[in-house]
Amino acid sequence: MKRLKLGALLVSLTISALLTGCDSDNNNRADVPDNPAPAPAPAPEPEPVTVGFEVTVTNLTHGQPLSPVAVVAHDGTLRGWTVGQPSSNGLELLAEGGDNSEFVMAFEDAGSFASVSAEAPLGPGGTESLSLSFAEEEGVLLTVATMLVNTNDAFSGVTRVDVSTLAVGESLQRLAPIYDAGTEFNSELAGTIPGPADGGEGFNAEREDMNFVARHPGIVSRADGYAESVLDQSHRFDQPAMLLSITRTE
Amino acid sequence: MKIKPFLGALTLAAAATGVQAQTVSVEVTNLTHSIYFTPLLVSAHVGEFHLFDIGSAATLELQMMAEGGDISGLVASAESVGATNVENPAAGLLGPGTSVNIEAFDTGNNGFLSLTAMLLPTNDGFVGLDAWEIPTEPGSYTLYLNAYDAGTEANDERVVAGSGAPFVAGIPANPGGNGEAGGTGVAIEEVNQRIHIHRGNIGDTDPDAGVSDLDARVHRWLNPVAKVVVTVQ
Structure with missing residues (x-):
């Protein structure tokens, strides 16, 4: 405009x-x-024109609560992650421990337009809406990220969704894939998973897996013959983990 | 003025065949966590041709690719119908999380794009794109590809050196290592002998025994396994 x-x-x-x-x-x-x-x-x-977006998130998994969902609006120079590249420290913290604060802060430090975080995890089957508004900018992209908390380092999200062309009242939908942050081995062992399935350790700065972001291979669970796993059949998942509906509200 | 009917005729001819020479770029990304792609075959061909027919039995040429990564048979089949091929653009394996970009791929008069590569470590799994019609409108088009099972070999998940040839049981290689040994074999026969969506590796977590030589925590995947960005210039 x-x-x-x-x-x-x-x-x-x-x-x-x-x-x-x-x-x-x-x-x-x-x-x-x-x-x-x-x-x-x-x-x-x-007068600066204010634009607003509402992101409605539905948790599509059977038994994976999603850590507080972060939504960031930013320009085309920023991105949340790249398949094949190492996770940022903020993404590692998000994907291992469900804490999105550093992930969001890194965007803010780099000049993002606005950000918002849910206040609580989003349970399986649950839906919530997050809103953000900011002075109009050219070329607005959204990044959304959350951890599947009953995993070692799985996260779901989308990065660089172009919402610049949305008119007020228009919306678009995205299905968010599940990625592996590549920073922690998917051991599924007791003490390594922060979600309610385990109550174990979240973030650990050590990087012991492939150290690049990829699509998640899925969890095994003890129901599938991995006796030492703290995860059971209810924690298994397939793509995608979230339905996102993004509406421009102003 | 005389030139106008001539131009009109040319336009009509182009419309009649429905295709025109195009140059595209094709970027292939292996999205998986720990699965390798053997040398890729990217082929532009006529719409009647298929490197593989989902729901049909694999050809011997496809079996060679899916069990051992050998694309020579598929290359010859495609060339026999006038396809233009790019063979092995990554100069070897395309590892997990890595990409290869084929720039300035002249498709000639071929309007359809296909792609195959074997997935390692699997018995006869492959990633495939089947005869996607290349748009004529310039732009970037993103495709996500699934993993298929050629249906030609039982998914025993035993790593056996030299098993890449057709009709030799076993997974020929586990390039990423972090595997196991002593597996007794997961599947003993391939019940569905038509090309179908791969049911995934099973693996186990016993390094010396169990049913599989693959690690259930490492060697599984969820579709899609590849992202392809085709840019029409």
């Missing part, structure tokens, strides 16, 4: 420039008033 307004301003400037350069002969043209209004005074700096 900023660009549009600037464009309109430029057009009016161009017209007034033409007018000042006109001979009186041309003043009888229908589209040129005989007594053109004086060139408009420079438009006052417009």
Whole structure:
């Protein structure tokens, strides 16, 4: 919208420039008033336009509570993760321990437009809505991330969803895949999983797995023959983990 | 003025065949955590041709690829119908989390794109794209590919050196290591002998025994296994 307004301003400037350069002969043209209004005074700096988005999240899993969901609005220079690249420290903390604070802070430090975090985990089958609003920017992308808490380091989310083209009232949907942060071996052992299935350790700075982000291979569980696993059949999952509905609200 | 009917005729001819020479780029990303792709075959071909037919028995050429990563048979089949092929663009295995970009792939007059590679470690699993019609409108198109089972070999999940040839049981290699030994064999026969969605590796967590030589915590996957971005120029 900023660009549009600037464009309109430029057009009016161009017209007034033409007018000042006109001979009186041309003043009888229908589209040129005989007594053109004086060139408009420079438009006052417009009030910043606020845009708002509401992200409605549904947890599609059978038995994986989702850690407090983070939503960040940012420009095209930022991203939450890249398949094949190591997780950021913030993403590692999110994916191993369900704590999105560093993940969000890293975005803020890099100049994100706005962010919001749910206050509590979102249980299986649950739906919640998170809203954010900010002064209008060109090229708005959204990143959404959360941990599947009954895992070692699985997270679900989308990064760089372009919402720039949404008009007020329009929405789009995304199904969020499940990724493996690649920072902790998927041992499923007691003491390694922070969710209610275990109550074990969340974040550990040591990186002991592949150390790159990939699609998650799924959990095994003791129901599938892994006797030492603290996870049972209820914790198994398949893609995707979340349904996201993103609506531009203002 | 005389040139106009001539141009019109050309346009009509192009419309009639429905295809025109196109240059595309194809970026393939292995999305998996621990599965390797053997040398890729990326083929542009006519719509009647298929490297594999889902729901049908595999050809011997597909079996060679799916059991041992040998794309020579599929290459010859595709060439016989005028396909343009890119063979082994990654110059070897395409590891988990890695990508390869084929730039300036001249598809000639071929309007459909296919792709195959064996998945390691599996018995006869492969990632595939089957005859996707290449759009004529410039832009980037993202495709997500699933893992298929060629249906030609029992998924015994035993790693056996030299088992890449058709009709030789076993997984020929486990490139990432972190595997096991002493597996007694998961499946003893392949009941569904048609190309189908792979049911996944089972694995186990016993390094010296159990049913599988694969690690259940490492060598499984969930679809999709590959992301393909085709950019039409």
